[in-house]
Amino acid sequence: MGRTGEAKPTINDVARLSGVSKKTVSRVINRSPLLNDATREKVEAVIAQLGYVPNPQARALALRRNFVLGMIYDNPNAQMVLNFQEGVLDAIRDSEYALVIHPVDRHSPTLFDNIRRFIEQQRLSGVMILPPLSENDAFAALFDELGCNYVRMGSAELADPAHLVQSNDREGVREAVECLIAEGHRRIGLVEGPEGFRSAYERHQGWREALEAQGLPCDASLIARGSYTFETGKEAGAALLDRDDPPTAIFASNDVMAAGVVHVARERGLDVPRDLSVIGFDDTAIAATIWPPLTTVRWPIRTMARSAARKLIHPEAANREQSRFPTEFVPRASTSRPAQG
Amino acid sequence: MGRTGEAKPTINDVARLSGVSKKTVSRVINRSPLLNDATREKVEAVIAQLGYVPNPQARALALRRNFVLGMIYDNPNAQMVLNFQEGVLDAIRDSEYALVIHPVDRHSPTLFDNIRRFIEQQRLSGVMILPPLSENDAFAALFDELGCNYVRMGSAELADPAHLVQSNDREGVREAVECLIAEGHRRIGLVEGPEGFRSAYERHQGWREALEAQGLPCDASLIARGSYTFETGKEAGAALLDRDDPPTAIFASNDVMAAGVVHVARERGLDVPRDLSVIGFDDTAIAATIWPPLTTVRWPIRTMARSAARKLIHPEAANREQSRFPTEFVPRASTSRPAQG
DNA sequence: TTGTAAGCGTTATCAC
DNA sequence: GTGATAACGCTTACAA
Numbered sequence: 001m002g003r004t005g006e007a008k009p010t011i012n013d014v015a016r017l018s019g020v021s022k023k024t025v026s027r028v029i030n031r032s033p034l035l036n037d038a039t040r041e042k043v044e045a046v047i048a049q050l051g052y053v054p055n056p057q058a059r060a061l062a063l064r065r066n067f068v069l070g071m072i073y074d075n076p077n078a079q080m081v082l083n084f085q086e087g088v089l090d091a092i093r094d095s096e097y098a099l100v101i102h103p104v105d106r107h108s109p110t111l112f113d114n115i116r117r118f119i120e121q122q123r124l125s126g127v128m129i130l131p132p133l134s135e136n137d138a139f140a141a142l143f144d145e146l147g148c149n150y151v152r153m154g155s156a157e158l159a160d161p162a163h164l165v166q167s168n169d170r171e172g173v174r175e176a177v178e179c180l181i182a183e184g185h186r187r188i189g190l191v192e193g194p195e196g197f198r199s200a201y202e203r204h205q206g207w208r209e210a211l212e213a214q215g216l217p218c219d220a221s222l223i224a225r226g227s228y229t230f231e232t233g234k235e236a237g238a239a240l241l242d243r244d245d246p247p248t249a250i251f252a253s254n255d256v257m258a259a260g261v262v263h264v265a266r267e268r269g270l271d272v273p274r275d276l277s278v279i280g281f282d283d284t285a286i287a288a289t290i291w292p293p294l295t296t297v298r299w300p301i302r303t304m305a306r307s308a309a310r311k312l313i314h315p316e317a318a319n320r321e322q323s324r325f326p327t328e329f330v331p332r333a334s335t336s337r338p339a340q341g
Numbered sequence: 342m343g344r345t346g347e348a349k350p351t352i353n354d355v356a357r358l359s360g361v362s363k364k365t366v367s368r369v370i371n372r373s374p375l376l377n378d379a380t381r382e383k384v385e386a387v388i389a390q391l392g393y394v395p396n397p398q399a400r401a402l403a404l405r406r407n408f409v410l411g412m413i414y415d416n417p418n419a420q421m422v423l424n425f426q427e428g429v430l431d432a433i434r435d436s437e438y439a440l441v442i443h444p445v446d447r448h449s450p451t452l453f454d455n456i457r458r459f460i461e462q463q464r465l466s467g468v469m470i471l472p473p474l475s476e477n478d479a480f481a482a483l484f485d486e487l488g489c490n491y492v493r494m495g496s497a498e499l500a501d502p503a504h505l506v507q508s509n510d511r512e513g514v515r516e517a518v519e520c521l522i523a524e525g526h527r528r529i530g531l532v533e534g535p536e537g538f539r540s541a542y543e544r545h546q547g548w549r550e551a552l553e554a555q556g557l558p559c560d561a562s563l564i565a566r567g568s569y570t571f572e573t574g575k576e577a578g579a580a581l582l583d584r585d586d587p588p589t590a591i592f593a594s595n596d597v598m599a600a601g602v603v604h605v606a607r608e609r610g611l612d613v614p615r616d617l618s619v620i621g622f623d624d625t626a627i628a629a630t631i632w633p634p635l636t637t638v639r640w641p642i643r644t645m646a647r648s649a650a651r652k653l654i655h656p657e658a659a660n661r662e663q664s665r666f667p668t669e670f671v672p673r674a675s676t677s678r679p680a681q682g
Numbered sequence: 683t684t685g686t687a688a689g690c691g692t693t694a695t696c697a698c
Numbered sequence: 699g700t701g702a703t704a705a706c707g708c709t710t711a712c713a714a
Contacts, residue, residue, distance in 0.1 A: 010707055021685045026709065036683060053461040057401040058707035061690050066398060068441075078626065082419040089444055098441045098463055100409075103430055120394040122439055230630045256630065263632050285419065289571045289597070290631060291604050351691055362701045367693060377699060399691035402706050 009050040018046040029054055056096060066123045067096045069312055072115060072139075073130035074106040077228065077256065079284035080301055084130060084153070087305025097125070097313060106133055112142065119146050126150060126312030128305070134158060135198040149315055151308040155199035162311060162318035165304040165325065169199055169281070172297040172327030173206025173251065176279050179329065180249045181214055184337045185277065187222065189247035191236040191257050194227040203253045203281060222247060226257045233260020241268055241276075248338035249277035255287045255296055256280075262290060262334065277335035283328075293332035300325045350391040359387040370395055397437065407464045408437045410653055413456060413480075414471035415447040418569065418597065420625035421642055425471060425494070428646025438466070438654060447474055453483065460487050467491060467653030469646070475499060476539040490656055492649040496540035503652060503659035506645040506666065510540055510622070513638040513668030514547025514592065517620050520670065521590045522555055525678045526618065528563065530588035532577040532598050535568040544594045544622060563588060567598045574601020582609055582617075589679035590618035596628045597621075599635055603675065618676035624669075634673035641666045 011029075015022040020043060027035050028043040046052075060066045071088065075081050088099050102118050104111055119127065119142075126149035129139060134152035140159060143150040152158045155169040180188050190207045193200025204223075211218040224239040226232030233252060237260055240247055252258035258280030265276045272278055272292055280287055283298035304325050311318040352370075356363040361384060368376050369384040387393075401407045412429065416422050429440050443459050445452055460468065460483075467490035470480060475493035481500060484491040493499045496510040521529050531548045534541025545564075552559040565580040567573035574593060578601055581588055593599035599621030606617045613619055613633055621628055624639035645666050652659040 012707080022708080023685060023710090024683090027684085030709085034683060039683080053458075055402070055464065055707055056462060057398045057407060057464065058690090059709080060398040061396070061402055061692085062707080062709040064690065068439075078420045078423040082423060085442060086444055089442075096462065098409075100439045100441045101426060101430075103427055117394075121397060121437065123396065123398065230626070256626075259630050263630075266632050285571070285597075286627065286630060289600050289604070289627065291607050353691080363691090364693080364701060365699085368700085371693085373699095375699060380699080396691050399706090400693080402708090403691080403693040405706070 009052045018043045070124040070127035071101045083301040084305040087302035088309040091306045091309035128308045132197045155202045161323040165308045169202040170206040173203045174210045177210035185249040187247040189222045189240040189250040191252040193253040230260045233257030234264045237261035237264040251279045255282040273336040295332045295334045298328040350393045359384045411465040411468040424642040425646040428643035429650040432647045432650035469649045473538045496543045502664040506649045510543040511547040514544045515551045518551035526590040528588040530581040530591040531564045532593040534594040571601045574598030575605045578602035578605040592620045596623040614677040636673045636675045639669040
């Protein structure tokens with residue numbers, strides 16, 4: 001059964017050997033309810049004996065529908081992308097769906113054509129798009145135009161629930177910064193993410209809301225911008241620490257930049273958390289890996305991915321599938337009361 | 342062209358509008374050489390006007406061949422998996438191929454059936470399998486049985502060149518450990534990878550060969566085992582540092598475990614590299630991210646992935662495609678001469 | 683409950 | 699060079 005070179009058995013082989021029509025075999029495959037139990041068992045026996053597996057290309061052709069989900073992303077954060085992939089795989093495990101991935105360069109001048117070609121060629125059932133690409137409404141319009149179902153992943157409301165999985169980054173950050181304030185910090189810096197990222201904006205707002213609620217300063221001298229990379233985290237951290245009145249705590253908009261801040265603090269002879277408290281965002285592997293272990297806000301990527309995939313697989317129930325996912329504060333060892341408390 | 346709800350144009354539409362048969366259109370699509378230039382141009386004009394894209398499912402059905410590459414892995418290292426994915430995408434960009442991914446749990450009792458189902462269902466052109474799964478000959482046998490082309494990725498010779506991309510981990514590690522010896526280290530520890538991983542074995546051997554060539558000790562008291570994770574790196578590092586005569590340098594079989602060693606050294610009040618030199622393997626993002634920046638050995642994953650994909654896309658030229666890929670020593674700041682020279 | 687005929691969109695065969 | 703015709707493996711009418 002199934003040795004090299006042997007042609008794979010088809011529905012016709014099954015039909016012939018079990019003495020029924022191919023339509024009946026088709027009914028067995030598709031679990032049609034109106035089927036004699038005896039017939040079903042007979043056909044199933046032959047299927048097992050032959051090791052028959054329906055050809056998904058033929059199915060796709062007949063059904064005018066391809067059981068393939070696509071994933072489009074351009075993200076510097078490997079762990080986040082992989083977590084998302086695994087969430088999708090959780091959802092399609094033991095189903096006939098497959099996941100095809102499509103990393104792109106968001107700065108490429110041919111990005112739109114590239115994505116259009118991808119969708120048109122593969123005739124996907126649906127596509128999931130990750131931030132920051134997901135924040136661009138033009139892509140949603142493109143998917144609509146191509147008649148391709150989609151789910152956007154975002155850090156805030158981006159679309160109606162059927163086409164969205166969303167985390168509450170703003171609240172998560174607000175809560176984290178409130179913890180710093182509760183510990184006694186008064187000058188709390190922000191290393192914000194790159195311009196044009198909704199996640200960067202939301203996390204900035206979370207920081208701002210926490211400070212403003214307590215009447216604490218949140219002026220420009222407490223803000224430095226990075227681009228979600230380690231190097232820019234270092235640069236932004238350095239800019240904040242070199243100010244005349246440096247912050248006693250810094251919230252960085254992702255873990256990698258927080259690691260950069262920790263790094264540059266150490267270069268300046270500062271001890272984290274004694275001389276500087278640091279909080280990140282994501283709770284990717286790096287958070288537990290660096291020294292000291294990083295206090296952060298967990299982003300429930302895998303869960304979001306699972307729901308995104310399920311929205312595409314069951315479009316009729318997409319609205320009932322969860323769309324909003326709370327973040328979670330993860331206290332570790334990179335924060336403490338300020339030294340001159 | 343292509344608005345929602347509109348049926349996609351088919352080869353029949355193109356044939357009708359250009360006044361030729363569908364076979365002629367098919368010839369245009371497939372760049373058949375025996376075609377009148379005038380006819381070709383006429384058909385191409387209609388194709389462009391209609392925005393016609395051939396249906397890959399129908400193609401796959403007619404050709405009995407699916408233009409899809411698969412990737413099977415179970416690896417704790419996110420960056421390595423993602424690098425591999427991007428290498429594959431480099432190779433299939435602007436082609437009709439797509440990449441479907443299939444993460445698995447190598448400890449699952451149903452692993453074999455799972456992979457078999459994946460291959461049989463998707464009817465892949467070929468599949469790439471990553472370590473440690475790639476080191477299991479039984480999978481190669483399974484792919485042969487299923488008539489599915491494959492390429493194994495490994496840290497040593499695993500198969501003939503047509504089915505293999507391979508790095509020279511042993512030499513890379515030997516070179517790195519030789520650098521430690523040249524700096525004056527005499528007791529050099531090894532945090533080795535998990536049992537059953539070929540990469541772990543090869544890196545172990547590289548360490549051993551470097552030491553033995555200089556007549557230095559490489560007994561069991563200098564070896565601790567981890568499982569390529571941060572936590573086990575910490576445990577193994579602690580085991581080595583708690584010995585009566587601890588090593589002045591440690592080679593860890595991957596970057597994540599090296600980060601664990603650095604972590605635990607710091608917990609014991611040791612300065613890296615002053616009191617302990619550390620070298621990792623991989624050169625993933627974490628190497629440049631931790632403090633101090635980690636000296637390591639770069640593993641050319643992306644390049645290997647590119648070649649792996651090309652071997653599957655052009656099986657007839659698979660032997661001419663590169664199969665062996667050298668690692669590269671990447672000196673950073675986690676090594677120095679030993680304190681008590 | 684089961685079977686027949688037609689069709690999904692493409693390519694291969696073999697005439698012309 | 700080009701075009702009928704029959705596959706490819708499956709599903710959806712519609713009948714029986």
